[in-house]
Amino acid sequence: MANNSNDLAHQEARLAYKLLAPAAIILLLVALYPLGQVFYTSMTDRVFASGQEPNFVGFDNYRQLLSMRIVELPPQVDDDGNIIRDDDGNIVYERPIQVLPREPRRFRDVWQINLFGTRYLIAASNPAFISAITNTLIFTIISVFLETILGLMIALVVNSNFKGRGAMRAIMLVPWAVITVVSARMWEWMLASSRVGIFNTLLRRFDLIDESIAFLQTSTWQLPSMIAVDVWKTTPFMALLILAGLQLIPNELYEASRVDGASKIRQFFSITLPLIKPSLAVALIFRTLDALRVFDIFQVLLAQSRYSMASYNYFQLINNRAMGMSSAIGVVIFIIIFVFALMYIKALGVDAE
């Protein structure tokens, strides 16, 4: 009897494996094979669109991309050993290029920080990629935060009962429906550095500025502009996902709480927010992973004047034809996104739902 049920269990298990096999094979082919291929290419110096035989270089590409050093920047001293100060009494430091290591590769300062009266240089062998990572992270955190807040507000509004609600919901989706490259071109025009651009025209009309602002050319304005475009574009998507969550909340809960005398604010924090958490979590994960891969608006609006991780990858592959290097960048982006996904799953308890 025991034997029999064991056999049955075995049979069932075998059947399960057989049934799973096609899916597993397809998954291997479409996901793991390309990923493995990229990982392998990242260990070579392969040139894009060339018949040249690639050489195996191990982790060289990764070292080139990610090597960082923290170096103390000594102040300049005169012949007597006194620290030189400028007219305002500030310490004059050595020039970074004189203290940064040259071997095994050249390092360049990305940031300078003051800590306990000493100045340190944070230097990278590939400052462009390190800046691309920080650009992308800043872009992701701020844009996803704003999109969530605004998306939640919009979702609450269009979820309430009013005339023309259906039309409102459809109109709300327009920015999201426009192809990104097209909307990026529209924004490029609106953000133009002269009075061709609507923003400069308005700001000057109301005398808020004397000189036109070059939104896409000045480094302080580049990231805020990118974030603005992305918030405009993807808030509707966020709102849509949250709206789906809102509609699942049964009306009786609000009625019951009203009877108990709960205020609107109390209702929001005790009923609405906990109940939309699952859909909010899904929306956040979608948007964050999407934002980390941001490519189109950076490529169209900033091209090579400021990179996101993905646009840096593109230019390494296409312009410099460094296929090995760009594969390594792809792997790094993959790992960063993977880490974010894990953090979300842990923090929001998505797997427990």
Next chain:
Amino acid sequence: MFFTVSVAAEDVTITVAGGAVGQELEMTERAAEMYMEENPGVIIEVLDTPDLAQDRLGLYLQFFEAESSEVDVYQIDVIWPGDLAEHFVDLYDYGAEDIVDMHFQEIVDNNTVDGELIAIPWFTDAGLLYYRTDLLEKYDLDVPETWTELEETAQIIQDGEREEGNEDFVGFVWQGDAYEGLTTNALEWFASSNAGTIISDDGYITVNNERAVEVLEMAAGWVGTISPTGVTGMAEEDARAIFQGGNAAFMRNWPYAYALGQDPEESAIAGNFDVTTLPAAEDGEPAHTLGGWNLAVSQYSENPEIAADVAMYLAGFESQKMRAIEATMNPTIEELYEDEEVLEAVPFFGELYDVFVNAVARPSTVSAPNYNQVSEYYFQAVHSVLTGQDDALTALEFLELDLQDLTGFEIGEPQN
């Protein structure tokens, strides 16, 4: 028998990947129509490609990586033949001997890799200074010959025009975005100020020198004064839009902008501007970066013979003459510079002939196959100075290290 007939009856489609800057696309389409009239059975499709050279290269590389037969004829930049030779056929195998002699020898040499003619010259380019004749007259000023004179003249006109109510008026527009175009602009500042040409012809890195620091500081000083702050995001067409709209006194651009600027339907300044040599430093000679495009036939084409014939027709006498007259695109055929119809339509082809034959080449041959990376390091360094992120000395010192690591060349002094 039946089979051959049916194949012959079938039209052959040849796809030409060409540029669309200014009137380029229209010109190519018209030459293609001329060819199709003479050769029934061949259909030429013109594929319109991105304006920025590196975006166009990116598109081409994707076709090459896939060994795609989708495009038969490619329009390629003068800086690419060395890099891309493996993807193109040798045009000598398709009868190019007969026509090659009429083209400028320098460009033919540039397009010859290991004895193979990779591409047929189509049009040549050199950076020029466009200036407003009416405004120079209005303020009683001369055409500037040095960079300092340009700064002063541009400033006077800009102040005057803004005072009169045109708040958007600027003195000088050029190509300052972080792309290949900035390399061509900055190379002109460098070469005309005895600061070298990045990497010398004999393979020394000459980019970090005192004159280069001065030159970069000078150019960075233009941004936000005689040039708008937005200039660090401008390419050819952005500069042309401003100049043609009557909102700039001077512009650095290629010859194609001339015909468009003289067209009263397109331009607010038709008849009120002219072109001349670019300014130089007090002790330097004007320098004009050599540009230009060529036609190459894909190795992966299904009909290389017809494709080669199309390429040679498009780059032939008739087509180049039409492009010269209607779109001021410089011919690569020497004879056309003495052609009366051409000279009547575009007088400066004759006056500035020396500029076109003596243009300064980018260091693409000496640094092949790394030229694109060299250029990227260079324009990023220049761009970081223009936008104020780095000081000129630091940018050049790091640029020198990067070029050393990339090419393995020694450091040298610029040759004057």
